[in-house]
Amino acid sequence: MNEFEVAKQLEAQSQNGNGVGDQGKFWPEPFSMQQFLSRPKDSTLYRWENTLAARGTSMIVALPRDGKTYLALNLGLSVARGVPFLGRKTVQSPVLYVSLDNSCEDMDQFVEKLGVTSSDQIFIQPSPIPDNAEEWLVDVIKRNGIKLAIIDTLQRFFQLEEGDYCEAVNRMTPLDNLAKDIGFHVLYVHHAGKNGVYLGTTAYKAMCPTFMELMRVGELQQRVLKSDQRTGTNFDSVAVAMNKHGWLEVAGTYEDVQVREITVKIHELLEAHEGDGQTESYIRKEMPARGIIVSKAIKGMHKAGEIERTGGGKKGDPFKYHLAKTLSAEGPSYSFPFEGEKKTGLAGQESKNMTQVQVNSKKNSSPEFWDKNGTSTDEQNSARELRDEQNDGWEILE
Known part of the structure; x- marks a missing residue:
């Protein structure tokens, strides 16, 4: 009897109540605790660390x-x-x-x-x-x-x-x-x-x-992966994006996903009020997100040069935010790639405003960028290089 037949027999016995007198086929003896603790153990606990x-x-x-x-x-x-x-x-x-x-x-x-x-x-x-x-x-x-x-x-x-x-x-x-x-x-x-x-x-x-869910969220259709595991460590709603080598990487937390979504909406708001600077409190009031998410989006846009601010940043003279002049003239250039036009993928599936988000090149999972010790050697990929990618490739995927 091979292993598959043994497993099937075990299931049949458990369902049909077979047992006494049928010991020749399958009749296991429970471990004593001493036997259980001293049994030979497989040194490989996971095929994929803390996940599979x-x-x-x-x-x-x-x-x-x-x-x-x-x-x-x-x-x-x-x-x-x-x-x-x-x-x-x-x-x-x-x-x-x-x-x-x-x-x-x-x-x-x-x-x-x-x-x-x-x-x-x-x-x-x-x-x-x-x-x-x-x-x-x-x-x-x-x-x-x-x-x-x-x-x-x-x-x-x-x-x-x-x-x-x-x-x-x-x-x-x-x-x-x-x-x-x-x-x-x-x-x-x-x-x-x-x-x-x-x-x-x-x-x-x-x-x-281990139960994993992959989903697209928001208007930018960013991929988010989360897991529900009995052992190991859960993926707590992390963003997943494709790098320029075609490999998938973690591209931030779910909070980062929210910040990227709100970044687009802030740009649209400021564009609609071009010439009139808006305070952070006004922007917060207009955004469908928690205040901390809006504040992080504003800070990120300002740091990236996507928006400018005037004012003294104090009572009676608050900061007011405007689109950067270059953006007002040329259109948005977010700190992650944004593709507003629909395209046809390799498999004939139409993309839905796909977005390739910025990934951390120091944690590149592409195999050619890891040495034998598992250390990343891909230190040359800049955020700008990733931003230049026009197609994130997801539209060919099932």
């Missing part, structure tokens, strides 16, 4: 076209190369990407954008796959030493009835048990509904100790 356990399952959820496939593939390539991803280290390991939503031609665009090479330890399986998908997957994992398997998407892999909690648990548990027993991780990619909440049963989240 070395043994177990996780899920990334997003609306269609919000970038979940690209994020998952970028993560997979980071693991295959053993380079940091979104500021967290990875353990170099072979990776399997089961692409059920994308054709080989679609995947060509992704791998080209990421700079995947023939030497990378990534195996790609496009649709279709066998009907007995779980057994096939375990066989591929064992034969190729796979440590991270990415299933894109969960629904197409398991073909579950929507909203059936019991069926989802029964189908997903054997593979979860095998991941823990053999020592690999399964990352499921799954769709969210129109309200941003994952489709289907709550069993999906219950079965995945």
Whole structure:
């Protein structure tokens, strides 16, 4: 009996009440605490530091076209190369990407954008796959030493009835048990509904100790990633952006996202009152955000030379803010790239005013900019260079 059959037998016994007298098939003896504490332990706790356990399952959820496939593939390539991803280290390991939503031609665009090479330890399986998908997957994992398997998407892999909690648990548990027993991780990619909440049963989240959500927010459609984890460290709503090398990076906190949104609105307000300086208190009153967010936006715009101020900054003579003269004549030039025109992406999907935000080049996750110790060597990327990028590339993403 192989590992998959053992896991299936365990599930059958737990559901049917089989037990006494059936010890020849599967009859585990519980650990004593002494045995539990002294058992051999795997020194690798995480495949992706404080995020994906070395043994177990996780899920990334997003609306269609919000970038979940690209994020998952970028993560997979980071693991295959053993380079940091979104500021967290990875353990170099072979990776399997089961692409059920994308054709080989679609995947060509992704791998080209990421700079995947023939030497990378990534195996790609496009649709279709066998009907007995779980057994096939375990066989591929064992034969190729796979440590991270990415299933894109969960629904197409398991073909579950929507909203059936019991069926989802029964189908997903054997593979979860095998991941823990053999020592690999399964990352499921799954769709969210129109309200941003994952489709289907709550069993999906219950079965995945690490649950990640990627979403677009605000008028600038900035990507925000957050996670809900039983172990490790949550991503607390961080901005994610693509650098000029096609790799994803953390581009600030959720507060930074809000500041960038308000920066645009402040520009629009001052443009509408061109020639009339506005006080910070007036700007705050007109902005749909907390005062501290508005103040940070004003300070950032002033520091970047996007706005000018007059007045003494004291009672009876407050600072008044105006658009910088060069901006009034030439139009806005924000401290992050802003693209106001719609374009057609490589996959024929129309962008929605995409914005590539400024990223910290000192934490560049692109593999060619990390040495063998995991230290970034990409110190030449300036904010201006990133600002010159006209297309953030997200529109080609699923």
